[in-house]
Amino acid sequence: MSFQPADNIQDLQYFGEFGGVNPSISDSSTYTFLSAKTMFDTFEGNADGCYLYSRHSSPSNLYLGEALAAMEGTETANVTASGMGAITPVLMQLCDAGDHIVSSRTIYGGTYAFLKNFAPKFQISTSFVDITNLEKVEDAITSKTRVLYCESVSNPLLEVADIEALADLAKKYELKLVVDNTFSPLSIAPAKLGADIVIHSLTKFINGASDTVGGVVCGTQEMINDLRNVNDGACMLFGSTMDSLRAASVLKNLRTLHIRMKQHSKNAMFLAEQFEKDGLKTVYPGLESHPSHKLFKRMMHPEFGFGGMLTIDVGCLEKANQLMELMQHRNLGYLAVSLGFYKTLFSAPGTSTSSEIPEEEQAEMGLTDGLIRFSIGLDNDIERTYQMMKQCMIEVGVMNEVGKLESLKV
Ligand SMILES: *Cc1c(COP(=O)(O)O)cnc(C)c1O
Numbered sequence: 001m002s003f004q005p006a007d008n009i010q011d012l013q014y015f016g017e018f019g020g021v022n023p024s025i026s027d028s029s030t031y032t033f034l035s036a037k038t039m040f041d042t043f044e045g046n047a048d049g050c051y052l053y054s055r056h057s058s059p060s061n062l063y064l065g066e067a068l069a070a071m072e073g074t075e076t077a078n079v080t081a082s083g084m085g086a087i088t089p090v091l092m093q094l095c096d097a098g099d100h101i102v103s104s105r106t107i108y109g110g111t112y113a114f115l116k117n118f119a120p121k122f123q124i125s126t127s128f129v130d131i132t133n134l135e136k137v138e139d140a141i142t143s144k145t146r147v148l149y150c151e152s153v154s155n156p157l158l159e160v161a162d163i164e165a166l167a168d169l170a171k172k173y174e175l176k177l178v179v180d181n182t183f184s185p186l187s188i189a190p191a192k193l194g195a196d197i198v199i200h201s202l203t204k205f206i207n208g209a210s211d212t213v214g215g216v217v218c219g220t221q222e223m224i225n226d227l228r229n230v231n232d233g234a235c236m237l238f239g240s241t242m243d244s245l246r247a248a249s250v251l252k253n254l255r256t257l258h259i260r261m262k263q264h265s266k267n268a269m270f271l272a273e274q275f276e277k278d279g280l281k282t283v284y285p286g287l288e289s290h291p292s293h294k295l296f297k298r299m300m301h302p303e304f305g306f307g308g309m310l311t312i313d314v315g316c317l318e319k320a321n322q323l324m325e326l327m328q329h330r331n332l333g334y335l336a337v338s339l340g341f342y343k344t345l346f347s348a349p350g351t352s353t354s355s356e357i358p359e360e361e362q363a364e365m366g367l368t369d370g371l372i373r374f375s376i377g378l379d380n381d382i383e384r385t386y387q388m389m390k391q392c393m394i395e396v397g398v399m400n401e402v403g404k405l406e407s408l409k410v
Contacts, residue, residue: 009258012070027245029053030052061242071186071257072192074219081213081215081241082213083201083202083214087215092122095122101148103150107149111180131166132292152184154183177195178197179197188296197223205264205340264340265306265308267382268308271376278390281312283312314398323398324346324348332388350367
């Protein structure tokens, strides 16, 4: 019987140079060379293991990258200053002027804005498709297509991409499959399912402390070398490099990710089941009513669950706003964008994180203005949280006293 661990983070071992249990933080922007020849070789990319300048790489960043590569099962990884600082260099590295991208239409607002408004300046065009419809995806591929782009679990609608099927398509047409796995670290490992490049916004679950932005590109050594190339590497030349001190702090937070993901998933599953029973329109991949429940189940590492993200639809923006304000007032969470914090975070994506997407397109993809996106926190007593949330819903008229739905009559 072959034993397949969910990730290999557990097997990593590195000490500080004085035997510290954490690797020492490299607090230098530049590095000395004992011989001038080595400096030349390093510039030419021929001196493995030599550090040159911290925009290129630094020991602290390499430690974090190594841990994230171990998590995703890729050869290596490059950490960046933000999630967008990982996404944009990858797309610019893979595409030349005249090239084409096929992307899921339900993606992070910033990524959507980049593909829709910025990339065309460089004659890079994008077709946005329903990623759950493989025929539509295949139809959108042209001779100019270089990249197939999606999120494993999409923001904010929680659509699930069939990564294995998309990887087959990518192979058939010689495209790179790039998957943003920010919503489902540990639960889904896209590279093991055939993705070429896996990206995360570390800002979210992976760092989990809402104290920094950060990102990572996980892929082959060849791809990461390309991104870091001093002559034409997009990470090196755009300069979205993570700071060494921050890389060291993200690495320390990463070590509890598996415990946190289990609790996020457990709490989100509980609330989703209760909300659905109460008659609320609830979307959570762990619910059998979710259109991609079976697909998620097939791809996932069951011990980490279906993740911490869920949405409910309370009918209209006014009710959504009232409910979020009251829940914050009762200290059930914060009215804030972002996700993966110990505290529950909620926002109405139509008017916040997805506001880059025009209203007609929001409607077409099913993004209604009464939608509330929850990133469920690490609450120890989720039953009490549920009772208090339900009370808030009754008070703002989303639910009536017996728990039946009120607002969706409109
Ligand atoms: C937040 C987010 C990003 C962008 O990451 P930043 O760290 O904010 O730059 C990209 N993709 C998804 C799915 C996100 O949630």
